[in-house]
Amino acid sequence: DAGVTQSPTHLIKTRGQQVTLRCSPKSGHDTVSWYQQALGQGPQFIFQYYEEEERQRGNFPDRFSGHQFPNYSSELNVNALLLGDSALYLCASSLVAGGLDEQFFGPGTRLTVL
Amino acid sequence: LAKTTQPISMDSYEGQEVNITCSHNNIATNDYITWYQQFPSQGPRFIIQGYKTKVTNEVASLFIPADRKSSTLSLPRVSLSDTAVYYCLVGDPYNFNKFYFGSGTKLNVKP
Numbered sequence: 001d002a003g004v005t006q007s008p009t010h011l012i013k014t015r016g017q018q019v020t021l022r023c024s025p026k027s028g029h030d031t032v033s034w035y036q037q038a039l040g041q042g043p044q045f046i047f048q049y050y051e052e053e054e055r056q057r058g059n060f061p062d063r064f065s066g067h068q069f070p071n072y073s074s075e076l077n078v079n080a081l082l083l084g085d086s087a088l089y090l091c092a093s094s095l096v097a098g099g100l101d102e103q104f105f106g107p108g109t110r111l112t113v114l
Numbered sequence: 115l116a117k118t119t120q121p122i123s124m125d126s127y128e129g130q131e132v133n134i135t136c137s138h139n140n141i142a143t144n145d146y147i148t149w150y151q152q153f154p155s156q157g158p159r160f161i162i163q164g165y166k167t168k169v170t171n172e173v174a175s176l177f178i179p180a181d182r183k184s185s186t187l188s189l190p191r192v193s194l195s196d197t198a199v200y201y202c203l204v205g206d207p208y209n210f211n212k213f214y215f216g217s218g219t220k221l222n223v224k225p
Contacts, residue, residue, distance in 0.1 A: 004157075033213065042201060042215035043158065056211060090157050102148075103213070105157025 002027065004093050004106035012112045013081050019111060021076040025093030026104045031055075032074040033103065034066060035090040043090055049074055078111075086113045118202045123220040132189045134219050136202030139183050144206040147178060147185045152199045152218070161187070161200075163207070189221075197223045 005024045013019050025032050031050045035043035045058035049068035068074045072093075078085055088110050092103035119137040126132045138147065146165050150158035162169055164176040164185070175188040189196060199218040205211035 035213075035215075042199075042218050043213075044215070045213045048211075048213075088155075092157070102160040102163065103158075105159070108155075108157055 004091055004104050006089075006091050006106040006109050008109060009107070010110045010112075012114065014114050015081055015083060017081050017113075018077065018079045019081060021078075021089050021091075021109045021111070023074045023076070023091030023093075023106060025072050025074070025091075029093035029095050029104070030072050031094045032068060032072065033092045033094070034074070034076045035092065036060070036085075037088045037090055037108070039087075046076070081113045083113050086111060117214055118204055118216050120200075120202055120216060120219045122217065123222065125222050125224065126192055127224050128193055129191050132192050132196075132221060132223075134187045134189075134200055134202075134221070135184060136187070137184045138202070138204045141182050141204050142206070144208070145182075145204045146207050147176065147182075148203045148205070148207075149174070149176065149187045150201045150203065150215070152201065158201060158215070192221075192223045194223050194225060197221060 003026050007022045033048040034046040037043040046060050047057040047066055048055050052068045063079045065077045088108040090108045091106045094103045146163055148163040149161040151161050152158040162171055162174045162176045164178055166178050169176045177186040199220050201215045201218040
């Protein structure tokens, strides 16, 4: 049983470009959350998707958008990249009806903005 | 959203018991307390979750006093491989949450 997978592993972009990161949840999970983790900091919650809708959102600008597909996989899109967007982007999946706040995290995508 | 406060870092030696305390003064009635562990360049990993009193699993114990304004993660007989950052989170697992990780506690286990 595969856990949470993310692609790509690493990515280098320049300022102003757009990027799409992808996540496949753990088998049987229906909820996907995205986080941004800057070097030396804790993960910062971006948003959470369930039933293809954004259910919660952290304090991130509209440049950050997402999507969840019928198969529960998800994408994170960031437009007009800034240098400060350089970070490890983590995807986590969970079972919303499970009643247990156990999120399973993927290995992350390391985004570098030059 | 209940925020949490943890010590920035802690040192310990192999074989010792380590207790990491987290403060969450404005915890809500429906909130549970969850702890995660994170190694460098990896995603966090769930350790334990509880609502009140004491919870124990194969890797840790979680102690929660009656007022629930704090909690203590207890790691028995730590090893070098327990060196990591530990995060305390508070939220309602039966509803969608804005998960707040904070800065965590960097545990350094020495030989």
